[in-house]
Amino acid sequence: MKLGFLVDLNxxxxxxxxxxxxxVENEVPLSSWRLRVKYVDVGVFPETKRTFTPLRCNHxxxxxxxxxxxxxxxxxxxxxxxxxxxxxxxxxAGCVMACPYGAIYIDPETNTADKxxxxxxxxxxxxxxSCVVACPVEANIFGxxxxxxxxxxxxxxxxxxxxxxxxxxxxxxxxxxxxxxGNQQLNPLASKREDGYSLFNNITTLxxxxxx
Amino acid sequence: MVEHSIAATEAVVTLDVALPGIVWGxxxxxxxxxxxxxxxxxxxxxxxxxxYPEQTEWIRLPMTLISIVFIHIFLFFTxxxxxxxxxxxxxxAHPHWTSTITIxxxxxxxxxxxxxxxxxxxxxxxxxxxxxxFMGAAVVIAIPVTLYTAGLxxxxxxxxxxxxxxxxxxxxxxxxxxxxxAMLLMGGRLPYEAKRDLAVILGLSALAAFLLxxxxxxxxxxxAEEVAVVLEYIKGNGEYATMFxxxxxxxxxxxxxxxxxxxxxxxxxLLTLASVSAIAGLWVxxxxxxxxxxxxxxx
Numbered sequence: 001m002k003l004g005f006l007v008d009l010n011x012x013x014x015x016x017x018x019x020x021x022x023x024v025e026n027e028v029p030l031s032s033w034r035l036r037v038k039y040v041d042v043g044v045f046p047e048t049k050r051t052f053t054p055l056r057c058n059h060x061x062x063x064x065x066x067x068x069x070x071x072x073x074x075x076x077x078x079x080x081x082x083x084x085x086x087x088x089x090x091x092x093a094g095c096v097m098a099c100p101y102g103a104i105y106i107d108p109e110t111n112t113a114d115k116x117x118x119x120x121x122x123x124x125x126x127x128x129x130s131c132v133v134a135c136p137v138e139a140n141i142f143g144x145x146x147x148x149x150x151x152x153x154x155x156x157x158x159x160x161x162x163x164x165x166x167x168x169x170x171x172x173x174x175x176x177x178x179x180x181x182g183n184q185q186l187n188p189l190a191s192k193r194e195d196g197y198s199l200f201n202n203i204t205t206l207x208x209x210x211x212x
Numbered sequence: 213m214v215e216h217s218i219a220a221t222e223a224v225v226t227l228d229v230a231l232p233g234i235v236w237g238x239x240x241x242x243x244x245x246x247x248x249x250x251x252x253x254x255x256x257x258x259x260x261x262x263x264y265p266e267q268t269e270w271i272r273l274p275m276t277l278i279s280i281v282f283i284h285i286f287l288f289f290t291x292x293x294x295x296x297x298x299x300x301x302x303x304x305a306h307p308h309w310t311s312t313i314t315i316x317x318x319x320x321x322x323x324x325x326x327x328x329x330x331x332x333x334x335x336x337x338x339x340x341x342x343x344x345x346f347m348g349a350a351v352v353i354a355i356p357v358t359l360y361t362a363g364l365x366x367x368x369x370x371x372x373x374x375x376x377x378x379x380x381x382x383x384x385x386x387x388x389x390x391x392x393x394a395m396l397l398m399g400g401r402l403p404y405e406a407k408r409d410l411a412v413i414l415g416l417s418a419l420a421a422f423l424l425x426x427x428x429x430x431x432x433x434x435x436a437e438e439v440a441v442v443l444e445y446i447k448g449n450g451e452y453a454t455m456f457x458x459x460x461x462x463x464x465x466x467x468x469x470x471x472x473x474x475x476x477x478x479x480x481x482l483l484t485l486a487s488v489s490a491i492a493g494l495w496v497x498x499x500x501x502x503x504x505x506x507x508x509x510x511x
Contacts, residue, residue, distance in 0.1 A: 031230070038511070039227035050226070055511050064369040070313035071302040090302050091295025093235045094313055100370030102232065102510030111295035166511075170369050184223035188509040189437055191223035199226050205233040 002061075002080040002175065003118060004145040006152050006163075007054050009181035011139035014039060014052030021134035022056075025119060031206060032105045034116040035131055039199065040184050040191045053185040054131075054140070057082065057103040057116035058166060058174035065095035065104060065115075073113070080145075080175060081120050086112045100170045102188075118142070145175060155179070234506045241499040242289040244361055245390070248383070248494065250282035251323075251354040252391020253398075256413060258351045260395070260406055261344070267403045272343055273334045274398055280327050282394075287320065312367060316360035323357045326350035358387045371505035372438040378428055382421060382501075389417035389463070390494055393487035400480075408475055411483055414490060415471035422464035425497070429456075438508055445504045456500045462493025 014037055022028065022035040035056040042049050059082045066074045066082055073089035076082060089112035096104045096113060107114040119129035127133075132140045143152035156163050156177060165174040166186050183190045195203050257275040260268040291297050303317045326349050333343035362383045365374035392414040396407065429443055446456040470486035473479065 033229050036229050037227075038225065040223050041226045042223045044222050064367060067310045068313065068364070068367045070308055070311040070317065071299075071306045072308040088299075088302055088306060089296065090299040091297075092293070092313060093295070094311065094364070094367070096232065096235050097368040097371065097506070100510060105232065106235075106295055167370070172369065188511050189441055191225050193225045193228070193509065197224045197226055198228075201227070201230075203225075204230040206230045207233065 001078070001147075002145045003059070003123070004080070004143065004152055004175040004177065005056070005059070005118065006141040006155055006177040006179060008139045008141065008155075008159075008179045009051070009053060009185060010179065011137045012037070012052045012054060013137060013139075014050070015136060017134040017136060018054055018131035018140060021130040022116070025122070025130035026117075028114075029107060029109050032107060032114070034103075034114070038185075041197070042182075042184050042191075051181065051185050053178075053181060055101070055103070056131075056176065057099075057118075058101055058172065058176040059116075059118060060172035060174050062171060062173045064098035064100065064170075064172060068094040068098040070094065077120060079123070081118050081123075082115075083117050083120050084113060084115060086110055086114065089113050100167050100172065231509055234503055236293070236502060236506065238499065239289050239293040241495060241502055243286050243293070244386070244498050244502070245495045246282045246285035246289065247357065247361070248386040248390040249394050249491070250279050250286055251358045252387035252389070253282075253394045254279050254347070254351055254354050254391070255387060256391045256395050256410060258347060259413075260402075260409070261347075263409070264403060264406050268406060269340070270401065271395075271399065272330070272340065272347075275395070276327060276330045276334060278394060278398060280324075280331065283320070283324060283327065287324070312360050312363035315356065316364065319353055319356045319360060323350060323353045326353060354387075358383050368505075370438060370510060371442075371508065372436045373442050373501075373505045378424060382424060385417045385421040385424070386494055386498070388413055389421060389467070389490050392417065393467070393490040396483050396487045397491075404478065407480065407483060411471040411475050411486070414483075414486060415468050415475075418464040418467040418471070418490060422460060422468070425460060425464075438505075442504050442508055445507060446500065451507075452500050452504055455496060459493055459495075459497030459500055462489045463497045464490075464493065466490075466493070 016037050019036055026034055028034050035054060038053045038055055040051045042051060063082050071088050071090055073085045074082060074095055091111050093106060104113050104115045122129060129142055132142045141152050141155055143150040145153060147153060159179045162179055164178045164186060193203050253275055257271055291300050294300060303314055307314045326346050329346035330343055330350060333339050333346055359380050362376055362379035365379055366376035368374055392410045396410050444450055445452045447453060467486040467490040470482045474482035
């Protein structure tokens with residue numbers, strides 16, 4: 001079994017339901033995010049469009065975070081999930097530096113690294129990840145990539161030629177796919193970040209958080 | 213802004229969370245800087261003891277003590293940077309050998325043991341032959357201790373500025389630069405020939421490191437997108453441009469010039485100035501190198 005995720009960006013409407021469901025399910029502290037939806041506006045008025053891109057851990061098959069972790073706190077589960085053991089983590093932040101997707105953070109309450117685990121605890125109990133359940137348009141599709149009959153496999157087959165991963169050049173082999181969307185959505189360097197253009201918040205950088 | 217956009221689309225991020233900022237800051241700079249001195253002084257001390265055994269016999273103990281002090285500064289800053297510093301022992305209880313952090317921790321531990329062996333041979337046993345056995349092993353282990361940080365940075369997949377081959381060379385050069393500078397500051401009683409050799413090591417290390425920085429940061433045009441974006445921080449009016457050039461000037465340019473003049477004029481005072489400049493400048497240049505790739509938006 002190899003679990004994977006797919007987001008159909010043609011369907012996502014940026015409601016952030018998945019964000020909130022994730023926060024609640026995993027008790028993610030303020031200022032930290034396991035999953036977030038990034039808004040990018042493209043075009044010049046009146047030909048403009050707002051795009052929405054849910055971003056989370058890509059659970060790479062060749063995960064840099066797993067490789068750099070000095071104590072195996074980040075480890076693979078048999079189903080392909082890159083899981084994290086907060087009790088073992090020493091908080092060196094090597095994984096934060098190694099992840100090319102910015103998907104790992106230092107939890108300010110536990111002072112350990114944390115990230116999306118595809119809700120491994122829910123999957124172990126036969127449930128779907130909370131973000132999948134919360135999505136009102138079924139843009140989040142989750143399942144077994146090794147099973148050719150699974151919903152995610154058939155979706156990938158039907159959308160072939162239009163399935164992307166983030167930063168394929170990093171050779172991380174993500175198991176998180178996107179259907180639709182463009183370079184502006186998946187490449188962080190393809191869009192500007194300018195104060196005055198942000199909807200609810202300033203363009204900010206977090207102060208160093210955690211134990212020191 | 214350093215990010216580029218495709219003009220036809222004018223893409224602008226209109227809602228996102230805050231960027232994580234600098235995760236590895238001045239504490240890690242201290243770590244790398246102190247480690248360079250701690251291993252570097254052993255490299256140059258080993259060379260001096262082999263080439264001028266009788267005139268440099270006295271350096272055994274002070275060299276060992278300086279190395280012990282700076283390696284412990286390195287270890288101190290390594291541990292306090294951990295968000296869970298009291299779990300440091302997990303590296304020994306649950307080692308993960310694909311991680312260069314693990315390799316570095318184990319190598320540094322062995323290195324510290326050998327340094328204390330050298331101190332034991334020098335202070336208690338007063339046995340130069342035993343000291344030299346410990347030192348031979350310590351010099352070998354000092355190589356991975358010096359280099360592991362290059363591997364660690366190279367494991368940071370998206371920080372394209374940190375590339376293993378270049379950084380390995382930079383780590384060795386930082387060690388020989390700061391080691392020779394520390395030895396010059398310590399070695400007032402060294403014979404002129406030994407000081408001249410140290411001046412040559414210092415000057416050539418500065419030259420080689422400077423050429424690498426210039427080749428990689430300033431004159432290298434074929435760059436990955438991430439590297440090009442990161443280098444904007446040190447070019448023109450970039451946020452770290454002044455700090456970058458201050459670092460290059462104090463760490464490399466001034467030592468190059470002063471060591472040349474000192475060899476020409478047989479001047480020890482110029483070497484002292486060059487050494488202080490190199491050690492201070494190395495901290496600044498390492499800090500810029502450490503910080504700027506972390507300013508890159510990852511998502």
